Amino acid sequence: MKPTDINHPEYFHKVIDCQYACPAHTPVPEYIRLITEERYTEAYMINWESNVFPGILGRVCDRPCEPACRRGRIQKEAVAICRLKRVTADNKGDITQLLPKVPKEKNGKKIALIGGGPTSLTVARDLLPLGYEIDLYDDQNKAGGFMRSQVPSFRLPEDILDEEVGYIINMGVNAIFNHRVESLKEITDKGYDAVFIATGAPKGRDLADLPGRQEGDNFIHIGIDWLAGVVFGHITSIKKRVLVLGGGNTAMDCCRTSRRLGGEKVKVVVRSPKEEMKASPWEIEDAIHEDIPILDNHVPLEFVVENGRLAGMHFDRVTPQYDEEGKRSLVSTGEPPLFMECDEVLLAVGQQNAFPWIEEDSGIVFNKRGLPELNPDTLQSSLPNIFFGGDAAFGPKNIITAVAHGHQAAISIHRFLQGRDMTSQPSPTTSLTTQKVGFNDWMYDNTVSSDFRFSVPTRDKTKTLKDRLLEVELGFNREVGKKEAYRCLNCDVQTIFDASTCIECDACVDICPTNCINFIENSDELSLRKSLSIPANNLEQSLYVSEPVKTGKVMVKDENVCLHCGLCAERCPTGSWEMLKYIYQSPKAYNDNE
Numbered sequence: 001m002k003p004t005d006i007n008h009p010e011y012f013h014k015v016i017d018c019q020y021a022c023p024a025h026t027p028v029p030e031y032i033r034l035i036t037e038e039r040y041t042e043a044y045m046i047n048w049e050s051n052v053f054p055g056i057l058g059r060v061c062d063r064p065c066e067p068a069c070r071r072g073r074i075q076k077e078a079v080a081i082c083r084l085k086r087v088t089a090d091n092k093g094d095i096t097q098l099l100p101k102v103p104k105e106k107n108g109k110k111i112a113l114i115g116g117g118p119t120s121l122t123v124a125r126d127l128l129p130l131g132y133e134i135d136l137y138d139d140q141n142k143a144g145g146f147m148r149s150q151v152p153s154f155r156l157p158e159d160i161l162d163e164e165v166g167y168i169i170n171m172g173v174n175a176i177f178n179h180r181v182e183s184l185k186e187i188t189d190k191g192y193d194a195v196f197i198a199t200g201a202p203k204g205r206d207l208a209d210l211p212g213r214q215e216g217d218n219f220i221h222i223g224i225d226w227l228a229g230v231v232f233g234h235i236t237s238i239k240k241r242v243l244v245l246g247g248g249n250t251a252m253d254c255c256r257t258s259r260r261l262g263g264e265k266v267k268v269v270v271r272s273p274k275e276e277m278k279a280s281p282w283e284i285e286d287a288i289h290e291d292i293p294i295l296d297n298h299v300p301l302e303f304v305v306e307n308g309r310l311a312g313m314h315f316d317r318v319t320p321q322y323d324e325e326g327k328r329s330l331v332s333t334g335e336p337p338l339f340m341e342c343d344e345v346l347l348a349v350g351q352q353n354a355f356p357w358i359e360e361d362s363g364i365v366f367n368k369r370g371l372p373e374l375n376p377d378t379l380q381s382s383l384p385n386i387f388f389g390g391d392a393a394f395g396p397k398n399i400i401t402a403v404a405h406g407h408q409a410a411i412s413i414h415r416f417l418q419g420r421d422m423t424s425q426p427s428p429t430t431s432l433t434t435q436k437v438g439f440n441d442w443m444y445d446n447t448v449s450s451d452f453r454f455s456v457p458t459r460d461k462t463k464t465l466k467d468r469l470l471e472v473e474l475g476f477n478r479e480v481g482k483k484e485a486y487r488c489l490n491c492d493v494q495t496i497f498d499a500s501t502c503i504e505c506d507a508c509v510d511i512c513p514t515n516c517i518n519f520i521e522n523s524d525e526l527s528l529r530k531s532l533s534i535p536a537n538n539l540e541q542s543l544y545v546s547e548p549v550k551t552g553k554v555m556v557k558d559e560n561v562c563l564h565c566g567l568c569a570e571r572c573p574t575g576s577w578e579m580l581k582y583i584y585q586s587p588k589a590y591n592d593n594e
Contacts, residue, residue, distance in 0.1 A: 001525050001545045003554075006496065009430045012582040014542065015559050016491045018081055021068035023404035025428075025586040026050040028065060029492040032084055033444060035485040038478070040091035045098055047085055050586070052122050052168075052403050053147075055160045058086025059473065060151055062249075062280055062398040070489050073561070074514075077453035079487045080476075087481035089160075095167075100129040100590070102172045107131035109417045112192040114181050117145020118399050119198035119390030121168045122406025123413070126589040128171045130414060136173050137187070139180035143169055146200050146391075147399060149228040150250065152257050153469045184358045194385045194413045197372075198402070201391040205350035207245070212303030216345075219310035220303065223254045223348030230257055230468070239343035240264040243313060245300060246348030247277035252284065254346040255292045260468035267340065268294045269313075271330060273320050286472070290461055299330060301337055303345070312341040351396045371395060378412040378422050379405065387413055410589035426587035432580040435493055435566075442579055444493055446566040448513075449486045490564045493581050497555050499547040502576040508568035516558040517568060519549065528556055536560060 005011065014020050018028040027046055034043035047054035061082045069078035109132050113120040116138030124134050142148060143165045147156065169175055181187060187195055204222035207213055213220065219239075223246065229235035242263040244255040247270035258266045268287065270277055274296040277284060288294065298315040305311065314337040318330040353370050365373040365382040372381050372388050379387045389405035391397060415422055435443045457474045458464075464472045476484060509517050515533045522528070528543060529536040536543060541560035548554055569577035585591075 001522060001528060001543065001554075003547045004542070004545050006494075006544075009428050009584065011542065012432075012492075012494050013428070013430075013584045015494065016582070016584065017068040017070055017541075018065040018079075018491070019584065021064045022051070023064065023401045024051045024407065025404075025584065026065075027492065027583065027585070028081055029488055029490050030583070031088060032079070032081070032485045032488040033490065035084060035087055036445065036482055038482070040088050041093045041095060041098075043088040044092040045095060047088055048095070048167075049588075051085075051400060052125055052406070053118060053164045053399065054085050055089030055164050056147060056156060057399060058082060058084075058089050058475075059160070060147075060156050061085070061400055064400070070491050070563075071487055074563070075452065080453055080456070080484050083456050083473075083476055084481060084485055086475050087478075087485075090475055091478060091481075099167060099171065100125075102128045103131045105131065106133050109133070109193045110135070110191070111413065111417075112137065112187050112190070112195045113198065114187065114195065115145060115198040115200060115390075115392065116140065116143035116175070116177075117198055117200055117390060117402065118147060119392075119402040119406040119409070120145070120196060121165060122403050123196055123198075123389070123410045124173050125168045125171065126407060126410035127414060128173070129590050132417075134173050135192075136169075136175045137179050137181050138175070138177055141177050143173075143175060143177075145198075146224075149231055150224050150253065152227070152253050153231070154256070154260065154464060154467075154472050155253070157469070157471050182357050184362050184364075188386075192385075193417055194387065196409055196413065197386065197388045197392055198390040198405075199355070199392045201351040201353050201396045203352040203354040204347065205352055207300060207347060207349065210300060210302055212305050215305040216303040216310040219343065220345045220347065223250050223346045224351060226346055227253055227257065230261065235261070237262045241341055241343045242266045242346065243340060243342040243344075244268045244346045244348060246270065246350070247272060247274075247279055247294075247296075248348060248350075249279045249283050250351070251346075251348035252279045252287050254348050255287055256290055257468060258346065259290055259292065259465050266292050267342075268292060269298050269300070269315065269340070270294065270296050271299050271318070272328075273297060276320075276328075290465065297330070298338065299332075304339070310343060310345065312339055313345065314339055351391075353392060353395065355392075369395070375422075377425060378415075379409045380412055380416070380422065384416065407586070407588055411587060411592055414589040414592065426592040428587055429583075429585040429591065431583045432494070432496070433583070435579040435581050442493075442566055444490055444579075444581070445486070446490065446493075446564070446579075447486075448489065448563055448565055449483075451483060451487055453487065454480050454484045492583070493564050493566070493579050495544075495557065495562060495564065495566070495568060496578045496580050497544070497546050497557070498576045498578070499549045499555065501574045502549045502555070503574055504549055504551060504553070505573065507571040507573065508577060511567045511571040513565065513567065514558075514561040514563060516561045518556045518558075519553045520556060521552075522548070522554045532556060532558060534558070534561070 031043040072078035546555040
């Protein structure tokens with residue numbers, strides 16, 4: 001193998017597994033270290049720079065960072081990254097003076113944002129400091145989009161939502177609320193220089209072809225619409241026996257909300273095996289904790305309506321079968337249909353995009369899925385001045401992906417309006433800084449904590465099930481938050497090797513707690529991976545290969561299992577190892593200086 005190019009901006013970024021997995025590339029280890037130092041406001045602002053909504057995401061993020069966490073590979077339990085984000089939000093000081101300054105004199109360009117969810121808010125946050133005028137259109141009376149209309153208050157309190165959405169609205173967004181856009185032409189005729197569409201995936205899938213659907217319509221509800229009705233006070237109760245169809249997070253929100261509105265016998269019914277449910281594992285656990293059974297491998301057959309009222313549903317019991325390529329099919333067991341009694345049904349079987357307000361002759365091209373044809377790098381549509389983002393662009397995802405789209409779209413809109421090259425994208429900002437204080441002392445705490453993941457305290461369910469506004473999770477207090485933060489392995493502090501000064505004493509090999517350092521004859525990558533003292537079988541993570549040392553061998557380190565503890569650097573008699581903190585900041589419109 002050739003020596004590793006550690007100057008490539010993505011090499012060490014990929015080593016910081018959590019940041020790499022985060023769609024918005026939040027510098028996770030950096031803000032977690034600040035928690036150990038009780039510098040909560042600084043930690044919050046690092047989050048705010050990347051993910052925009054630390055208090056919100058600290059409660060309801062889908063947490064793509066946590067499955068990637070290195071701690072989870074050595075101890076089975078990832079660092080509670082999401083909940084530590086909430087620690088920064090719960091303990092921060094006043095941040096109003098730290099927010100970007102918005103110039104009073106504008107740059108002459110005006111942008112319309114259609115939809116007031118996280119994607120549009122991120123676009124506004126990034127473009128307002130550059131002097132753009134921004135009009136935001138939304139049919140709700142406050143911004144927040146699906147975070148407001150579909151996420152229950154027992155998971156995301158309204159005051160947290162209002163606070164973090166308010167930071168952006170108060171930067172100078174001209175918010176036009178309670179206004180449903182019925183025509184794209186209505187917007188484009190107003191002379192905007194660019195239009196950004198982030199209307200989400202607002203249409204819930206139905207089971208319209210199922211027998212009994214029309215007859216039972218008064219008792220059968222689309223899940224996302226029902227949740228919005230609850231949030232806005234149009235729905236205040238539900239009958240005792242409830243079936244929730246679907247296995248995603250919306251289904252979990254529907255069943256848990258049903259328990260709070262009077263549902264005594266609430267069941268979730270899914271077609272797939274339970275282990276293939278799309279809902280986050282912790283959402284499933286929370287539902288089960290609230291005494292909600294989940295029945296898998298049941299395909300709905302019909303709604304049973306008797307005397308004008310819904311009596312229940314029939315289901316076919318199925319078993320999953322997989323072909324040689326792993327494709328699943330659900331095969332009936334041949335048993336008689338199973339009847340489940342119920343008074344109401346909530347359908348949470350998926351969401352669809354809907355653009356009835358975009359005229360057919362608008363010039364925007366849509367694909368077979370009903371999604372706009374976009375340049376995936378710029379989010380630009382077939383009409384150059386119209387951009388899409390969030391669920392409206394690629395279908396239902398999550399809040400952190402929506403935020404990432406917002407940053408991406410803001411860059412593209414800025415470049416488009418400044419007449420710059422749209423085919424090239426700005427590069428991330430990176431730096432490597434030494435962590436050395438003394439010969440064996442570091443600027444970070446390199447002790448590897450032996451603590452297991454701490455549990456987040458919750459309120460008693462006898463109280464939370466009586467009040468849909470009462471938040472279930474209490475979050476970590478400062479003391480426990482610090483202990484959990486110390487579980488972070490500081491994956492952004494890199495072990496850098498200088499082959500020219502190495503004397504091959506093997507002190508680093510002997511001290512390494514994971515046996516990830518090897519001095520061996522060079523070869524192709526597959527052979528190197530097999531010949532390490534512990535084979536490097538995770539092909540997703542790189543090998544760090546040095547220049548040849550004096551004997552002609554190369555140092556090969558398996559980045560997958562390195563603990564970033566710095567023991568190799570402490571033990572090395574010639575200083576061939578050094579600990580350098582790697583900072584990776586993904587590009588934003590306001591720091592795009594190309």
